[in-house]
Amino acid sequence: MSFLRSTFAVGALTSLSRVLGLVREMLQSRLIGAGVEQSAFTLAFAIPNMARKLFGEGALTAAFVPVFKGELEKEGLEKARALARAVLTMAFLMLGAAVLLAILGLSVALDCTPWGFAPDSEACRRTALILRLTRLLLPYMLFICGAAFGMGVLNAMGKFKAAAFMPSMLNIFWIAALVFLLFLGDWSLSQRVVFVCWAILAAGAAQMAFMFVCMRRRGISPRFTFTGWRTPPVRLVWRNTCIAAFGAGAVQINYMLDQVLGQIAAPWAAGVIGYAERLMDLPLGVIGVAFGTVLLPTFAGHFARGDLGGAQTILRQSLRSLLFVMLPAAAGLCVLAPEIVRVIYEGNAFDAQATVRVSRALAVYALGLGFFGCQKSLVPWFQAQNDMRTPLRVSVATVLLNATLNILAVFLLPVEWRHVGLAASTVVCAAAGCALLIGAAHRRNGTLGLVHDLPDIFRMLSAALGMAVALYFLRPTINSLFAPLGAEIGEIGALAALVLAGIATYAVFSLACFGTRVRTLLRRRR
Numbered sequence: 408m409s410f411l412r413s414t415f416a417v418g419a420l421t422s423l424s425r426v427l428g429l430v431r432e433m434l435q436s437r438l439i440g441a442g443v444e445q446s447a448f449t450l451a452f453a454i455p456n457m458a459r460k461l462f463g464e465g466a467l468t469a470a471f472v473p474v475f476k477g478e479l480e481k482e483g484l485e486k487a488r489a490l491a492r493a494v495l496t497m498a499f500l501m502l503g504a505a506v507l508l509a510i511l512g513l514s515v516a517l518d519c520t521p522w523g524f525a526p527d528s529e530a531c532r533r534t535a536l537i538l539r540l541t542r543l544l545l546p547y548m549l550f551i552c553g554a555a556f557g558m559g560v561l562n563a564m565g566k567f568k569a570a571a572f573m574p575s576m577l578n579i580f581w582i583a584a585l586v587f588l589l590f591l592g593d594w595s596l597s598q599r600v601v602f603v604c605w606a607i608l609a610a611g612a613a614q615m616a617f618m619f620v621c622m623r624r625r626g627i628s629p630r631f632t633f634t635g636w637r638t639p640p641v642r643l644v645w646r647n648t649c650i651a652a653f654g655a656g657a658v659q660i661n662y663m664l665d666q667v668l669g670q671i672a673a674p675w676a677a678g679v680i681g682y683a684e685r686l687m688d689l690p691l692g693v694i695g696v697a698f699g700t701v702l703l704p705t706f707a708g709h710f711a712r713g714d715l716g717g718a719q720t721i722l723r724q725s726l727r728s729l730l731f732v733m734l735p736a737a738a739g740l741c742v743l744a745p746e747i748v749r750v751i752y753e754g755n756a757f758d759a760q761a762t763v764r765v766s767r768a769l770a771v772y773a774l775g776l777g778f779f780g781c782q783k784s785l786v787p788w789f790q791a792q793n794d795m796r797t798p799l800r801v802s803v804a805t806v807l808l809n810a811t812l813n814i815l816a817v818f819l820l821p822v823e824w825r826h827v828g829l830a831a832s833t834v835v836c837a838a839a840g841c842a843l844l845i846g847a848a849h850r851r852n853g854t855l856g857l858v859h860d861l862p863d864i865f866r867m868l869s870a871a872l873g874m875a876v877a878l879y880f881l882r883p884t885i886n887s888l889f890a891p892l893g894a895e896i897g898e899i900g901a902l903a904a905l906v907l908a909g910i911a912t913y914a915v916f917s918l919a920c921f922g923t924r925v926r927t928l929l930r931r932r933r
Contacts, residue, residue, distance in 0.1 A: 413567050413705075414725075418697035420571035425689045427578035432685055433751050434585035435603070440756025443533055444596040445678035446670065448603070451540035455548035458502070459555055467498060467552075468559035469703065469790040470647035474640050475563045476707040484626055486640075491560055491627050493635040494644055495553075502552055506545050513542040533674075536597060543604045550611030553629075557618025560627050563704045569621040571700070573614050580610035596756075643793070650795035653803075664810055672817045672825035679761065680826050682752060683768035690736035691779050698725050699783035706791030718788075719855055725784045727860055733777045734867050735913045738875035739906070740773035742882070746902045764823070768830045775834030778841050785844040794851070801843045805836040812836070863921075870916035877912045878905060 439445050471494055478487040517538050558570035584606030588599050619629045635641060669677035702725060709718040740747065744766040753762045789797045809832050816828025848855055882905060889901040 413565070413701045414697050414728075417567045417571040417700050418693050420568060420575070421697050422693040423572070424575040424578060425692045427575055427582065428685065428692075429689060429751065431578050431581045431585065432682065434582065434589075436682065436752040436757040437755040438585055438588050439596055439599055439603075440761070442596070442678065442756070443674055444536070444600050445681070446675065447533060447537045447540055448600045449677050449681040450537055450670070451544055451604075452607075454541050455544050455551060458505075458548040459551045466651035466795075467494075467644075467648050468555060469651050469787075470644050470793075470795065471556075472559050472563045472703050473707040473710075473791050473793055474644050474647075475560065476704055477711050478640055479563065480708065480711045488627050489632075489635050490638075490640050490644070491622075492630055492632045493638070493641050495556055495629055496631045496633065497636060497641075497645075498556065499549070499553065499631070502549050506549050509545050510542055513538050513545075517542070536600075540600065540604055543601065544607060547608050547611040550608070550615045554611070554614040554618045557615070557622050557629070560622050561618070561625065562700060563707070564625055564627075565704065566621070566625060567701060570618070571697075573618055576614050576617065577607065577610040580606050580613065647793055647795045650799055651790070653799050664813065668813050668817050669826065669829060672829070673822055675761070675764070676826040676829075679764045680768055680829060682748075682761075682765045683772055683830065686747065686751070686765075686769050687740065687772040687776065687779075690733065690740070691776060691783075694729055694732050694736075695780035695783040698729055698780070699787060702784055703787040703791055706787055710791050715852060718791075719852070722784065722788060723856060723860060726781060726857070727863060729780045729784060730777055730864055731867055731917075733780045734871035735874055735909070737773045737776035738871040739878065739909045740776070741770045742875050742878045743902070743905055743909075744770040744773065746882075746886075746898065746905065750898050750902050764826065767824070767827045771827055771830040771834060775837045778834065778837035781841045782837060782844065785841065785848065788848055789844075789851075792851075797847045797851070798844070801840050801847070804843065805840045808839060809833065809836040866920035867917075870913055870920055873916045874909050874913040878909050881905065881908055 435445075439448070471491075475487055475490055478490055517535060554573055558573060561567070561570045581603065584603050588594065588602060591599075594602075622629050669680055702721070705721055706718050709715070709721070745762065748762045748766040748769060752765065753759065786798050789795070812832030812835060813829055816832060817825050820828045845855075845857065885904050885908070886897075886901045889897040889904065891897070892900055
């Protein structure tokens with residue numbers, strides 16, 4: 408119950424971030440659109456995001472949290488504090504040097520004409536915009552990695568709420584910048600994108616400061632230290648970080664390859680895929696991220712105490728709970744993709760053609776929601792045991808598969824469907840990754856008992872499919888009922904009614920499938 412309460416708390420605060428992100432995307436789509444400028448911004452912002460996943464909440468956090476948790480359990484707060492300070496100092500020095508060198512390199516590149524382009528060509532201007540935005544956003548890499556490190560410390564200490572609220576700060580700053588742009592209608596799209604980048608930098612500094620204050624209140628003041636760099640726990644953290652970084656790096660390289668292939672597929676493809684991913688991230692971020700955040704320190708605590716049975720119970724419980732929410736979310740996003748994209752994004756710079764493109768990608772991404780969520784629960788199982796090699800092997804295998812499928816999609820599919828092929832390859836690789844991780848967990852720790860959960864998963868899937876069929880047939884009727892209210896109000900009302908109808912339908916099917924179990928639970932609570 409403590410695990411579920413922590414998960415629900417993280418999910419609630421994460422949902423706040425996702426709702427704010429949705430508002431942010433609604434504004435950004437109308438002020439910047441889905442054209443060349445948005446694609447340039449998406450590619451530039453991917454660089455600090457890649458560093459965040461590698462050195463922040465990715466490899467470094469995954470390697471640090473189990474060791475830090477072990478120090479807390481066995482050696483006490485003083486040893487854990489020394490470990491945190493040593494790792495933080497080393498990480499800041501390495502990242503600071505990398506950011507400085509990258510800024511200098513991009514400054515030199517901006518002074519040169521891109522190879523093979525005429526100085527005044529559209530391709531040259533687009534490349535220059537990407538380089539300018541990337542150079543501007545690079546310091547955010549340092550800020551967000553410091554903030555993510557603070558999240559790892561707090562999560563390992565069982566303090567999840569402040570860390571879960573921190574991502575909302577970025578959206579607050581971002582939304583404020585976009586609202587300000589509403590009063591500057593004469594600015595070009597390039598100027599608007601640059602202004603948004605400055606707001607992101609300010610948000611990153613605020614996020615890092617907030618996390619450091621929260622760390623200090625918990626007795627882990629983030630001071631730099633140049634002692635204790637060679638202790639066994641510090642060496643274990645960096646050894647595991649290097650191993651995990653290869654896996655995370657492979658995934659991020661593949662993500663960058665997706666962005667590059669998106670640029671090859673069509674000038675608008677990278678921006679379109681970005682919009683679809685952010686809608687898919689709404690349920691995934693609220694539920695999948697919440698479970699992944701709480702599971703790593705929870706598993707680490709169980710394994711530090713030698714409680715394999717407790718860890719297995721938590722894993723099975725998390726997978727069942729996650730799929731109970733993810734499967735209907737996937738069905739709803741797939742069926743209602745055009746309505747969702749139209750209500751959230753369409754307007755001004757975001758036209759009807761962009762709606763069609765984004766909705767196609769979103770419908771395909773939705774099919775993989777369950778796999779994406781399960782991966783976020785399965786990977787911490789190995790990380791909590793200081794096993795970074797297994798996720799690395801799985802990452803490399805899925806990256807190779809994804810790269811192959813992406814290349815085939817770009818060069819074999821029609822232009823208007825290439826971005827859909829990129830989304831489909833991501834879903835296929837997520838499914839393959841889940842299968843490989845489950846097989847590796849069985850080989851490492853013996854049977855996990857997941858086979859006993861298959862009947863429940865089949866019932867959840869049946870209920871989600873029933874909801875999808877109901878929504879498909881209800882959609883024309885509900886849309887026609889709200890049509891007299893006008894374009895915008897009618898579309899919003901129809902979408903709200905469809906969502907409520909989907910929730911009600913899934914509840915009915917779930918009661919039909921799990922009615923006996925629900926009644927038993929209610930009797931016990933009485």
